[in-house]
Amino acid sequence: MRTSTVRRLSLSIAVAAALTSVAACGGSDGSGDNRGSAVVKADPIAALRDVQKKTGGENSAKVEGTTRMGSTMSMKQSGTIDWTDGLTGTMEITYTGGSVADAMKQNGGSGTMQARYFKGGYVVNMGDAFARQAGGKHWISYDYADLAKRAGASGEAMKQQMQNTTPDQGVKSLLASGDVKKVGQEDVRGVSATHYSGTVDVAELTAKNSALDADQLDQLKKQLSAAGITTEKVDIWVDENNLLVKKTERGQMKTGELNSTVYYSDYGTKVSVEKPPAGDTVDFTDLVKQQQGAGSGTN
Numbered sequence: 048m049r050t051s052t053v054r055r056l057s058l059s060i061a062v063a064a065a066l067t068s069v070a071a072c073g074g075s076d077g078s079g080d081n082r083g084s085a086v087v088k089a090d091p092i093a094a095l096r097d098v099q100k101k102t103g104g105e106n107s108a109k110v111e112g113t114t115r116m117g118s119t120m121s122m123k124q125s126g127t128i129d130w131t132d133g134l135t136g137t138m139e140i141t142y143t144g145g146s147v148a149d150a151m152k153q154n155g156g157s158g159t160m161q162a163r164y165f166k167g168g169y170v171v172n173m174g175d176a177f178a179r180q181a182g183g184k185h186w187i188s189y190d191y192a193d194l195a196k197r198a199g200a201s202g203e204a205m206k207q208q209m210q211n212t213t214p215d216q217g218v219k220s221l222l223a224s225g226d227v228k229k230v231g232q233e234d235v236r237g238v239s240a241t242h243y244s245g246t247v248d249v250a251e252l253t254a255k256n257s258a259l260d261a262d263q264l265d266q267l268k269k270q271l272s273a274a275g276i277t278t279e280k281v282d283i284w285v286d287e288n289n290l291l292v293k294k295t296e297r298g299q300m301k302t303g304e305l306n307s308t309v310y311y312s313d314y315g316t317k318v319s320v321e322k323p324p325a326g327d328t329v330d331f332t333d334l335v336k337q338q339q340g341a342g343s344g345t346n
Contacts (some may be wrong), residue, residue: 091243094285095218101289103215106131108137109313117303120145129318130213133166137320140188163320170323186328193332202241214311217283217294221245224281233284235293236310240284247281278304290314 059306105130115121121144141159142148151158155176162171168190178185221227227245234240279298286292291311298305322328 092222093226094229094241095222098283098285098291099215099218099222100292102218103181103213105214105290105314107124107314107316107318108214108311109316110309110311112307112309114307115303116145116305117300118145118258119300119302120147127316127318128164134164135166135320136164136318138162138164163322165320165322168194170328172323181329181334184327184329187321187334188328188330190330190332214291214294216229217281217291220247220281221283223247230282235284235286236291238284238286242282242284244280244282246278248278 107127107206108127109127111125113123120142122140122142122244124138124140126138126280128134128138139159139161142151143158148158156174160172160174162169168188170186170188172183172185173187174185177187221243224245224247227243230242230244232239233242279296282295283291284293293308293310295308296305297307
């Protein structure tokens with residue numbers, strides 16, 4: 048297998064970051080015009096507990112958002128997710144900038160791919176350029192357990208997050224931070240919403256929300272430190288029905304600013320996701336073995 052193909056394989060791992068940003072945390076982009084008249088509780092903690100209960104009681108939604116991770120990548124994504132029994136759904140993802148988008152273009156890719164998420168893993172359609180170098184197969188299959196082994200503590204944290212996440216994680220983040228305030232009433236795509244804001248310690252929050260052991264937590268903190276990730280500003284917007292309609296996150300990485308914005312709508316929407324044909328799918332683990340067998344001198 049050509050080295051360029053292997054580089055292209057590694058790019059698709061970043062697809063997981065897209066849905067992680069959709070389903071987990073949320074920092075402010077400063078939007079909103081302070082319109083609206085929804086009645087909210089004066090105590091933000093009590094109000095957010097109501098939001099957590101109501102949003103957490105739902106099981107699916109449409110999502111749309113953007114994510115930027117410094118100079119590494121920027122992307123936009125849209126689709127539907129269901130979290131009834133693990134996370135499932137389909138997302139259309141387009142890489143719009145950064146080194147990931149550049150690498151995809153250099154390898155003949157369009158920058159757009161589809162990701163389908165299942166309880167135990169996900170699949171990514173890498174496009175025709177990849178298929179021409181992979182025996183005609185367009186899809187790569189990733190198993191969360193295998194990725195956890197390869198990526199260490201950060202992989203294990205991602206596995207747990209992807210298998211157990213729900214949109215109300217952003218609400219839980221603010222509740223766990225001990226630093227939350229109500230900003231006011233704002234307009235979110237024509238919906239009157241209440242804006243809450245706070246700052247979270249990423250490592251501490253991950254520790255609270257995961258089942259990592261002491262060694263894994265120590266390793267994760269080192270990985271986060273190496274990436275320059277310490278705290279994130281988390282903002283959420285809630286409609287008059289106590290449902291999350293927007294969440295954002297903002298922080299700093301060594302490669303630049305981390306900024307993610309996600310919109311939620313159509314709670315309760317039907318989500319249907321199918322696995323691609325086995326004959327058009329290759330397992331990521333098998334691809335890695337093929338690359339290792341080809342030797343470092345392959346070009």
